[in-house]
Amino acid sequence: MTHDHDLVLRPTEAQTAAALNPPPGRNGGDLVVETLQGLGATTVFGLPGQHALGMFDALRRSSLSYVGLRVENNAGFAADAYGRITGEAAPLLLSTGPGALTSLAALQEAAAASAPVLAISSQVPSPGIGGGRHGYLHELRDQKASFRDIVKSVHTVRTASQIPSAIAEAWESALTAPHGPVWIEIPQDVLLAQTSLPVVTAMDATPHELAPRPELTAVAAHLLSTASRPAIIAGGGVVRSDASGKLLALAEKLDAPVVTTFGGKGAFPWEHPLSLQSWLEDRHTTDFLEDADVLLVVGSGLGELSSNYYTFKPRGRVVQIEADLGKLESNHPALGIHADARLALSALLETAEDREDAQARERVSDVLAKVRARIASQDLPLEQRLLASIREALPAASPSFWDMTILAYWAWSAFDPRRPNTMHSAQGAGGLGYGFPAAIGAAVADRTRPVLAVSGDGGAMYSIAELATARQHNLPVTWLIVDDGGYGILREYMTDAFDEATGTELARPDFVALAESFGVPARRTTSETLTEDLAESLAQPGPSVLVLPALLRMFAPTHL
Structure with a gap:
């Protein structure tokens, strides 16, 4: 009797001859890039450093396209967006110590948003690993310990022969639901050592399918089919798994209203008659969801933002579909699938x-x-007009990336994404500086459509260096910077809580002149001319910057 695992693929004569006569001049870095090519990667992001030079030297002997950013954290955000847009694992090449550590905030966002980032870092030479005594430049006592709490899995390489398998194992981990960032580290001496190993060819790293147990879906289907007032909350997991079409079909089959979380924007058509849109910070929406006798939660852990700051208390039966086991029933008892x-x-x-x-x-x-009446009563026409202008100017298929800024907070609730997987923000981990480098990653993934980034002036300062990246690669990214002279949302939070804001006011550059110094066309715009100016910027090839001086206010949420 023959079993599948007994089958061994026999190499052809040509494959055997090539394996016995590998090309000269290869090192451990070549094994890295050959493995990435074998797995199907076409593009890598990163930033070189002393211990990682073996990988970067090998890039010139490969067909991989390299996009180098100016700060490792920004390179991580770009890889994050590339992974979200393509659904592929995005390789991120990093150096040891400070270079690696600078990527931590980006990897935290990728983990929170389930973005498949394949971070490959160098390490100090093998004799220095784990000691903390050798005094190597960049040395950490236990580098991978800094990442273990953030990434989905950690993979350590100690010899050249381990490189292909470790990368393939990490690739599989990154793309098995829930997607997420993974960490691989390879010592400098292993990357630099000459190798006579055969050239790495096609690798098998097929992600595991996470299928539901049929007895659970049978119960869930019965509950939903016989419910009086079913409702659905669709989270980021619907977008990451490309399940928007399935969600639409099920909602229409059940006549069930759908709310999308901030991470699930675009998972359900905004103007559909069953769409409750994304007004999660609103008591009317919360009351509606609490009144459902069966609530289907798909791809969301119902965390702080998705539960109206934990004020949401469902009264009916909850069915939760979640790929992240740790989030299953983490906030509410449910039929967990x-x-x-x-x-x-x-x-x-x-x-x-x-x-x-x-x-x-x-x-x-x-x-x-x-909801509309409540928002209208707060007299905030400027903010709504700006979102409408952006929506009018932005092509329906173009992705947008939003930093942690007041206009983004509005967009979470009020912006119509038009298409699945086209609106992204840093709301997973909530760090500043996401918007522009993430837009760069999306533009690298698909240069045929313009990409929009939206930042405040405070968040923009995290990413100014990447104007050089956008210019160097001539990427179709338009960056809208809303300039209010400080950290606007923190100013509002502190004023509301303490009657006065501290540490929120910022000196800032002339963003137009600064962008132009990078060779990036830039101009100031106004709320009245934003639609026209933004449409014009998005239509031109290459990068551009629009600066909008405006003092925005957040709408008041209702929790009670």
Whole structure:
């Protein structure tokens, strides 16, 4: 009897001859890039450093396209966005110690947002690992310990022969649901040592499928089919698993209203009559969801932002589909289904029965009318006009990347993404500086459509250096900087809490002149001319900057 694992692929004569006569002049770095090529990678991000030079030297002997950013954290944000847009693992090449550590905030965001980033870092020479006594430049006592709490998995290499398998194992980990960043480290001497190993060819690193247990989906389908007031909360897991079409089909089959979380923006059509949109910081929405007798939560852990700051208390039965086991029932008791969102929604579509609810669309319309009335009562026309201008100017298929700024906080709730996987922000971990370098990564992934980045002046200062990257690679990224002279959202938070803000006011450059010094076209815009100016900037090839002087205010959320 023959089993699959007994089968061994026999090399052809040509493959054997090539394996016996590898080209000269290769080192451990070549094994890295050959493995990445074998896995299907086409592009790598990163920043060179002393211990990592073996990898970077090998790039010139490969077909990989290298996009070097100016700060490792920004390189991590670019890789994060590339992974989100393509669904592929995005290689991120880093050096030891300070170079590696500078990427931590970006990897935290990738972990929070389930973005598949393949971080490959150098290490000090093998004799110095784990000692902390040798005094090597960049040496850490235990470098991987700094990353273990953040990334999905850690992979350590000690010899050249371990490189292909370690990278393949990490690749598989990054792309198995839930997607996430992974960490590989390789000592400098291993990267530099000459190798006579055969050239790495095609690698098998197929992600594991996380399928739901059929007895659980059978119960869930019955609950949803027989519910009186079903509702759905769609999170980022729906977007990451490319399950938006399945979600739409199930919602229509069940006549179930759908709310998308801030991380799940675009998972459901914004203007659909069953769409409750994303007004999660609103008591009308919270009340509606609490009133559901069966609530399906897909691809969300119902954390702080998705639960209206933990004020959401569901009264009905909760069914939670979640690929991250640690998030399953972490905030609310539920029928927990540990599965990839696409596979679980497919199973529900096959087993759920059609239900009709003539009042569902009317109830959705009533809630949205109440939300609009509440926002209108706060007299904030400028902020709404700016979002409308951006939506009008931005092509429907173009992705947008939003930094942690007041206009982004508005966009979480009020912006129509038009398409799945086109609106992204740093709301997973909440660090500053995400918008522009992430937009660079998205533009690298697809140069055929313009990309928008939105930052405040405070967040913009984290990423100014990447104007050089955008110019060097002539990337179609338009950067809208809303200049209010400080950390606007923190100013508002502190003023509300303490009647006075401290540490929020910032001196800043002339952003137009600064951008132009990088060779990037720039201009000032106004709320009245933003639509026209933004459309013009997005239509021109290469990078551009728009600066909008404006003092914005956040709408008041309602928790009670």
